[in-house]
Amino acid sequence: MRRRLAALIAATAVVAALAVLLGYGIRTGQPDAARAAGPVTELRSAPAPPLTGTTLDGRSFDLTRLRGQVVLVNVWASWCDPCRQELPALAAAQRRWSGRGFAVVALGVRDTTESARRLLTDLGVTGLTTVTDPHGTTAVAWGTRGVPETFLVDRQGVVRVWARGAVDTAWLQRRVTPLLAS
């Protein structure tokens, strides 16, 4: 009798715990407004994948030639709205830190040369090295999940920081300067 009662109580407790867990899961599964405010940032430590291709002005590009510099690789597209916000900040960062060994490489994903050029002209962004990735295969090689995404590569060619979502001046200041100092 007692064993039966214990089994019944245990089973009821398990069902109740399951209900609480599911309720919690459903609540935390909802989009979090606070989370959407800034880019999701993750520290990494993995060699940068190869990045070669042709730039918007028709020159060939190879990331390994920038070894010794801190490189910000930004994955963008003209059809991506948040990319419009961050491109001017990236161009300003390049102007500001280029003397300290900093370069920005914009990887234009699944875009036409024409649309990419038009957006940069509209935004008044100049001087960014923009590598074209018409099929998006280079972005996939970098593990890109969506646009915009930003990777910070240190002077040894190791990816140190990854961010998903538009980055801004404050983010750049916080993440780039420690790498420039190292």
Add this chain to the structure above:
Amino acid sequence: MKRRLVGFTGSLVLAAGAAAAVWRSVPPDQPSARDLAAQLVCPACQGETVAQSASPMAAAMRATIAQQLATGHTGQQIRQYFVDRYGAGILADPAAGGLGAVLWVVPVLVLAALAVLVWRSRRRPADPGPLAATGPARTWRRAWDVLAVAVVALVAAVAVASPREPGGPAAATAADPTVITLAVGRSLEEQGRYAEAADVYRDALDQQPDDRLRRRLAFALLRAGRLVEAEAVAARVLDDDPGDPDALLLLGLAQRASGSPKAAATLRRFLRQAPDHPAAAEVRRLLGDR
């Protein structure tokens, strides 16, 4: 005894035969691009595989799969390429080892437990007799029944309370990848981005041949000024259905824009097929029929 032995041996032979058949039916690791895309979860979407999604990142992943298959990579190598970059969560099916094994083992254990319960309950009536189901035993059984109903109610509550995908009832139609592609393409067309819309349609056509996509592709190409391509795509639709009015109209307009002498004949064929088409009056005007 002898009959039992024969029966046992027979069952063993049959089981071995079935196992061999299953083993032989497992395909070699040379899946198609579409099979592989269906095995990967689109990282930019919710609950869609790379094969289903119309998002540009899913298209980029399909291009990667095609590129790797063309260079001789096996299915396993390609899956590993994505796992290395996106983690094990990119696989639509849980991994066979590690934590993923739990997801395979639990259903098997549950089925085994159910089988044992059924087997025991079938044996039980022979033992105690009908009196067992009276008095306190009945109360216990009721208590367990209430608990079982609570579990079912819990599952139902979760099903009802779970957040729905945006669009609600439209989700059923949205599950058709062609419908999604058409929506994405139309939105690009509305912004006047015809070349990009054409890329979206072409990409989707690589995955799933569909004349609805071909008609939109021909239209986008026509508006983008890529007349030769527009003609070829419209002609392809006419291969499937020689009387398709939209394809005839698009072919005729593309031929007319490129100065082809066949344009008038094609547009007249269009008018014969669909004299009440919304574009018919404009086509008559172009042909100088009124």
